[in-house]
Amino acid sequence: MEEQHDCCSEKRVVQADKPALLKRMARLEGQVRGIAGMIESDRYCVDVLTQIAAARSALDAVAQQLLESHLKGCVTRAVSEGNSDEAIAEVMTLLKKMR
Amino acid sequence: MEEQHDCCSEKRVVQADKPALLKRMARLEGQVRGIAGMIESDRYCVDVLTQIAAARSALDAVAQQLLESHLKGCVTRAVSEGNSDEAIAEVMTLLKKMR
Amino acid sequence: MEEQHDCCSEKRVVQADKPALLKRMARLEGQVRGIAGMIESDRYCVDVLTQIAAARSALDAVAQQLLESHLKGCVTRAVSEGNSDEAIAEVMTLLKKMR
Amino acid sequence: MEEQHDCCSEKRVVQADKPALLKRMARLEGQVRGIAGMIESDRYCVDVLTQIAAARSALDAVAQQLLESHLKGCVTRAVSEGNSDEAIAEVMTLLKKMR
Secondary structure: OOOOOOOHHHOEOOOOOHHHHHHHHHHHHHHHHHHHHHHHOOEOHHHHHHHHHHHHHHHHHHHHHHHHHHHHHHHHHHHHOOOHHHHHHHHHHHHHHHO | OOOOOOOHHHOEOOOOOHHHHHHHHHHHHHHHHHHHHHHHOOEOHHHHHHHHHHHHHHHHHHHHHHHHHHHHHHHHHHHHOOOHHHHHHHHHHHHHHHO | OOOOOOOHHHOEOOOOOHHHHHHHHHHHHHHHHHHHHHHHOOEOHHHHHHHHHHHHHHHHHHHHHHHHHHHHHHHHHHHHOOOHHHHHHHHHHHHHHHO | OOOOOOOHHHOEOOOOOHHHHHHHHHHHHHHHHHHHHHHHOOEOHHHHHHHHHHHHHHHHHHHHHHHHHHHHHHHHHHHHOOOHHHHHHHHHHHHHHHO
């Protein structure tokens, strides 16, 4: 079982704005459930797709926020500790997945 | 209150593969809840972002499926009925939102 | 050697707004050359990347225009001639490449 | 007229792999010219769009390379010098433009 440790080194990070992030995620979960409900009740494809586009934007906004906090926290710390190469390679891999 | 009518003309569409689509959406809802849980339990940013990228791919896959069914169903029908301009303008607007 | 035939069936399409499209492409070629010049003269990465983002938007705009003309011309025609399945499969493949 | 200075601080960066980057840009310029030629000679929309997708991938690959070198060079340096906030804000702005 994992224990709570310092940031990045032990791969645990308390997000500074955790309550706001969790609220965003709860709203996103509602959006996803809403989209399922639209498909369930035979709503017009274009209306469903418009909601999917909105959910995708919401997900991207969360990703941007987490990425910024990762760069400011973990990556900045890794650079200070002389581990910039590994941290930056990890960010590049991530950005490729996020494209 | 909306009534059930024929496809597109009245803006209601029964997706051919509705059960499969709903299963996908249920899985996606689980993914979104899982991501919230990861943030809640202070998981490493990169791990959270990797899951967000996976959820985004899942959402994009649903969008592709709906778009294909929209082109095959509603747009094809609109073209046959001589309403291609309106239908295609709608698709272009949608594609811009989906980018 | 290919001969000039009817639209889509023989896979040749005279773009309605060909001069405007060619002007856009010439401008884009200039942008690409400009980016090379910036790298050549050791310009700051962020300035180069900002120009790359602009060139990418210009390329996307051309793609949107061609896609719209493809839907209005070739796909509409294919649907009228009863070849909608093939035409739509081709569009879906294309949209995946364009993502 | 700008003078050649140290990296980032004075906003000039000699890319480590400058010849390879310039070769890539020259190839991309050829691709863009090739796309213009395809439009000029009335090639099928889907073929033109496929080449546009290829050019876009090539442009994205250059962007990834420059971004990685920017993170490894300028951003790492900014962090070491205590200017991480500004450098990271700049990267975030850039990533939004690159989406």
